[in-house]
Amino acid sequence: MNFNLDSEQQLLQDSVRRFIDRDYDFEARTALIKSGSRCSAKHWDTFANNGWLAAALPEAHGGLGGSLLDTVLIAGQLGRGLVIEPYLGCAVLAAQTLLAAATPTQRDAMLPELADGSRKVALAYSEAGSRGLPEPIGTFADVASGGHVLRGVKTLVLGGTEADTFIVSAVTPIARPTSAHDGAELRLFLVGADAAGLSRRALPLHDGSWAAEVTLDGVFVPDGALLGESGTGLAALDHGLLHGTAALAAELVGAMEKTIEITAEYLKVRKQFGVPIGSFQALQHRMADMAAELEVARSMLYALLAAVASGTPEEVRNTVSQAKALIGRAAKYVCGQGIQLHGGIGMTEEYTVGHYFKRAVVADAIFGNADLHESLLAQALQQSLSRSSPQPPSQSL
Known part of the structure; x- marks a missing residue:
């Protein structure tokens, strides 16, 4: 693998470095934290306008068609500045999960809004018993007329304090299990932050950034909000x-x-x-x-x-x-x-x-x-x- 950067990758890395050096020094970061801000709208607009949110998304959906290397170049420079904006949670973790799971129609509807910064999506997958891994899951999706009803608690949701939409992982029954041991599967659901029965609590982290604890108490999710097809969630x-x-x-x-x-x-x-x-x-x-x-x-x-x-x-x-x-x-x-x-x-x-x-x-x-x-x-x-x-x-x- 060639680890030498081409001209476009070098320009991408340099653009983030300039932003950190010019607009995100330690004093500016400290002032942002003391103000109680969890995500500066001005800085998020800068991320979008410079194409950092779109770097690793497909061109067909408003992205720049880059790869994981582009994400790494951006994240490395943001790490130098200890940036508290939810780039990791919204622009990487949730965006890439959405990209991997979504149907073409769902991609057309959501990815352009992630690329231009007009929508923030957070991935609510982690639970107290999962220790940061995808499984085991204690959140259940019970079948209801026209959809599912979600119940459970997700913790350490990166970008969750600012998200407009959550991608929630839950265990749901399989319609036709192939054996006695295949009665459930992990599915992903799109849930609006304003959905009835959903509540979130802001969690200040030790480094000045924020996460959220998301509680789902009988949240109804219609069938159209199932993310992707059966068998794709994990x-x-x-x-x-x-x-x-x-x-x-x-x-x-x-x-x-x-x-x-x-x-x-x-x-x-x-x-x-x-x-x-x-x-x-x-x-x-x-x-x-x-x-x-x-x-x-x-x-x-x-x-x-x-x-x-x-x-x-x-x-x-x-x-x-x-x-x-x-x-x-x-x-x-x-x-x-x-x-x-x-x-x-x-x-x-x-x-x-x-x-x-x-x-x-x-x-x-x-x-x-x-x-x-x-x-x-x-x-x-x-x-x-x-x-x-x-x-x-x-x-x-």
Whole structure:
């Protein structure tokens, strides 16, 4: 896979970098958070006008026809600025799930509005018992005349405080089960934020961004609001989570880059015993360790992109878990070391570096934490070894 950017990709990355440097410095971000804003309408319009919301959507539906790489380039720069707008939740996670699951008619109706920023859609899939994975699900869709009735609670809905529409995952009966064990399946439903029986509670996250808890208490959803065809729900969720995980990993790589830059500059100007502390060999070694962790994380992100481009479904699934675990742990290490090298000032709310560590901590809890994904990898390895190990010959009496 060629990891050199072409001219259009370089222009895309540069446009986001300019926005962060010019309009989204730490002081502007702090003022936005203190104002209680969960999404700046002005900034969201900028995202739309520059094509960032449309980058990975098909041209036939108002998008720019880009790929996951375009999403990664945008997310990496937004991570440098610790952007609190729901790009990850609405423009990546929900948009890609919708793209994977929707019928042609549903795509025609919704994707252009996502591309131009006039509609925000959030994916309500996570539950307290699922730990960031698509399953298990405790939300049920009971069959009713002309549709379904949804009951359940979704938590950590990214972009949910601002969404006009939710994509809700629920278990619904199969009309003609093929066996006694196939009596239900995961389906996706489009639910308006103003639907009767739906309530949402804003959840402030530790890093200054927001999520929502969505309660569905007898929400009626007509048959026309079923997203996609039967049997497509879980695959569509996996597709959305793949793109969301890659975007989150890119955010963390960008956050690590910025943390190292901030820390290196601080070591040049902070003096002790009359000399910059950056001249101390022990601190240089710690900076070198941080840079090494960043490059390992960046390589892991490249490996994920390569797996998506040419890997088997099993390879992609395992690489997603590898990336989520490795990059998440690397980000907490690098951003934590940034605080350590700043000393006491790094712990203050008024200083920049500690906020990157907060983002790394929150990111670990999104889409399943590092421990969970390492457990999934261990299970996959064990299953692979079981399949490949020779079976002992049968003994006949």
